[in-house]
Amino acid sequence: MKLEEAVRYAADLVFSLPKKEKIRIIGHVDADGIASAAIVAIALARAGYRFHISIKKTVPNLIEEIKNEENSLIIFVDIGSSYLKEMEECENNVIVLEHHIGGKEVPSNVMYINARLHGLDGSKEACGASVAYAFARALDENNVDLSQLAIVGVIGDKQHFAGYNKKILEDGIGEGVIEEREEYIFVGKHLKEALENSIEPYFTGFVNSTPFLESLSLKPEMKFEELSEEERKRLLSALTIKLIEQGVDDIQWKKLTYYGKSYGNLYDIASKLNACARLNEAGVGISLCLGDKKAYEKSFLLQEKYRDEIRKEMRELEKREPHEMKNFLYFYVDKPPLAGVLAGLALHYLPMFKKGKPVVALSINDSIDISARADEKMVLEGINLGEAMKNVALKLDGIGGGHPIAAGAKIKKEKEKEFLDELDKELAK
Numbered sequence: 001m002k003l004e005e006a007v008r009y010a011a012d013l014v015f016s017l018p019k020k021e022k023i024r025i026i027g028h029v030d031a032d033g034i035a036s037a038a039i040v041a042i043a044l045a046r047a048g049y050r051f052h053i054s055i056k057k058t059v060p061n062l063i064e065e066i067k068n069e070e071n072s073l074i075i076f077v078d079i080g081s082s083y084l085k086e087m088e089e090c091e092n093n094v095i096v097l098e099h100h101i102g103g104k105e106v107p108s109n110v111m112y113i114n115a116r117l118h119g120l121d122g123s124k125e126a127c128g129a130s131v132a133y134a135f136a137r138a139l140d141e142n143n144v145d146l147s148q149l150a151i152v153g154v155i156g157d158k159q160h161f162a163g164y165n166k167k168i169l170e171d172g173i174g175e176g177v178i179e180e181r182e183e184y185i186f187v188g189k190h191l192k193e194a195l196e197n198s199i200e201p202y203f204t205g206f207v208n209s210t211p212f213l214e215s216l217s218l219k220p221e222m223k224f225e226e227l228s229e230e231e232r233k234r235l236l237s238a239l240t241i242k243l244i245e246q247g248v249d250d251i252q253w254k255k256l257t258y259y260g261k262s263y264g265n266l267y268d269i270a271s272k273l274n275a276c277a278r279l280n281e282a283g284v285g286i287s288l289c290l291g292d293k294k295a296y297e298k299s300f301l302l303q304e305k306y307r308d309e310i311r312k313e314m315r316e317l318e319k320r321e322p323h324e325m326k327n328f329l330y331f332y333v334d335k336p337p338l339a340g341v342l343a344g345l346a347l348h349y350l351p352m353f354k355k356g357k358p359v360v361a362l363s364i365n366d367s368i369d370i371s372a373r374a375d376e377k378m379v380l381e382g383i384n385l386g387e388a389m390k391n392v393a394l395k396l397d398g399i400g401g402g403h404p405i406a407a408g409a410k411i412k413k414e415k416e417k418e419f420l421d422e423l424d425k426e427l428a429k
């Protein structure tokens with residue numbers, strides 16, 4: 001059965017309820033999860049239902065909470081596939097709209113719709129927001145405008161515009177609600193600000209970029225689009241040389257960008273939602289998706305704050321050599337939510353992390369949170385961080401897993417040394 005058909009059953013379940021009924025929506029705490037929950041909420045509101053959204057990291061405690069509420073229907077979106085069994089306790093009908101790998105046993109009160117069960121690759125071709133969009137279209141054909149938020153989810157989960165995601169993009173472009181533009185990544189910014197604030201790509205040593213710009217006879221306060229063609233070339237070739245010196249091999253100054261009629265740059269919205277999720281302000285992200293102007297301003301400040309934190313940590317990382325094991329590099333971070341991002345950025349942009357080995361970030365609190373990142377080349381050579389983290393964590397009584405290129409684990413505080421040694425052995429395989 002195709003995804004589009006499967007969601008029709010979910011839509012029928014909704015339509016079996018009287019209008020104005022309150023439906024509980026639970027989404028996952030990341031950009032895709034927030035976009036997904038918002039898509040479901042908007043579609044339900046348009047169909048005449050009320051909703052109540054919660055954005056969560058895990059499900060079990062939540063089920064305790066929900067059990068005591070009066071809900072006629074609960075919709076999990078972008079979260080839940082690992083907790084199907086627990087949902088039996090909900091005593092209500094439950095719809096799960098998912099793309100993560102999940103359980104096989106589905107309780108009788110649960111309608112489980114996962115892109116993976118409908119011929120789609122849930123890590124590339126459909127995310128939570130894609131499945132939510134399919135559901136929204138099943139509720140009402142006219143919900144094509146929600147393709148904008150679906151694409152935000154696709155961007156947030158770093159998926160491809162392939163499979164069902166490609167169809168969503170075509171829907172949006174065809175309907176005139178999404179526009180494709182190819183533009184320079186620095187558009188709209190003053191040069192100084194563009195270079196110092198840039199995270200992808202990240203430039204080392206640009207705490208103050210004025211000397212660099214002046215050495216190119218460029219005025220720091222000029223806007224990128226004010227440059228003459230000759231000036232633009234001068235800037236971009238100097239920056240290309242700089243990145244090559246940093247050891248970066250994929251350098252792109254122009255990027256295909258998608259603009260949504262109601263939301264503007266969809267990459268920017270995904271970045272804002274991500275910041276909201278990371279800074280525990282998922283509610284602001286939801287309001288942003290629902291079109292609240294104040295939420296837009298607030299999410300802008302959260303985005304700035306989040307990016308500031310990342311840059312601050314990166315400037316620190318630049319100053320010292322990472323610890324080195326035979327098969328990976330590692331460093332310590334104070335802020336657990338930043339561990340994965342920093343490991344990825346360090347791997348791509350910091351010269352001292354360019355040793356052809358995966359990068360691991362450890363964050364030590366009551367327990368140790370670990371994030372690991374590899375690059376495509378390492379994965380092609382056989383590195384599988386998800387497997388490695390899973391196996392090591394299992395040995396040490398912790399939990400771990402993820403994808404070949406990005407994975408995480410959580411272990412007990414006293415097992416740090418053991419973890420490092422075991423991971424080294426595991427990655428040697």
Ligand SMILES: [Mn+2]
Nearest residue numbers: 032078128157
């Ligand atoms: Mn997702």
